[in-house]
Amino acid sequence: MADNHIPAEQTEVTRETKKPRFNKNDKFDNKPKDHSKEPMSDSKRAILSTFTQYRDILDSHYDQRERIIKCSRDITALSKKMVFSLLRITQDSAENVFRDVEIKHSVVLDLFAKVAVDLQGSNALKYNRQATGGLQEYIEALGLWVFLRDNTLITKDQVEDMVRSKGTMVTVTDEDYVLGISDLPGEVNRYCINAIGKSDHEAVRRSLVFLRALKEGINLIICSGKIRDLHKKLEVLDSSLEKTEKAYYSMSIRDTEMHRANITDIDTSSGSVTAA
Secondary structure: OOOOOOOHHHHHHHHHHOOOOOOOOOOOOOOOOOOOOOOOOHHHHHHHHHHHHHHHHHHHHHHHHHHHHHHHHHHHHHHHHHHHHHHHHHOOOHHHHHHHHHHHHHHHHHHHHHHHHHOOOOHHHHOHHHHHHHHHHHHHHHHHHHHHHHOOOOOHHHHHHHHOOOOOOOOOOHHHHHHHHHOHHHHHHHHHHHHHHOOOHHHHHHHHHHHHHHHHHHHHHHHHOOOOOHHHHHHHHHHHHHHHHHHHHHHHHHHHHHHHOOEEEEEOOOOEEEEO
């Protein structure tokens, strides 16, 4: 058997020649190296320049998007106030109501002039989803205004003329217009309910005629093409039309029964009834 014993002299030599991995007197610098002073290569400089451009483009996009959203919310809030003012027409004179609405409308047009800067050219379609909410609410308010004043449905050309009355260039798409007037039945129905409290039969009748014509027109649009989110608003239209029809039929039946009873005059203030 081979002798595997290593002589002591050879072991001592190995220990002396083998250097330790670390020395306690060594000093280590744990600070990260500063590479900023190192010369930048052309390829690295080109990549950094490209990403800087992308950053600036994205920052501009998000800033522009937020400005449009904020203006759209302000337009929505003021348009709702226009609607609330118009619905008071059954309690106040039409002259006072329309004067108040014109003041609010002027402020809305100023907001459109402000947001129009960010909606020029291709941006009109690029940011349409951010701007369409306020535009639809504005079309709804205009539609109620024109209905109460002229007993007609506002057209797309009239909406564009209103929006651009202060020299602003805001694009009104066909979808914006259709979705805007699709919200109108709910407000017409509220006007109709208020008119019932005042026994205004003519207001209820013309509301019913208007809603039926509006539903017929929207049905034609549905047959000719598909508009996003339109099916959701059709449920409100059908519900508003049904409520208006029931209100009109109830008033007609009540008038017929009163006529058969030969009741010619009702004093609502005192509750007295005069028969023929």
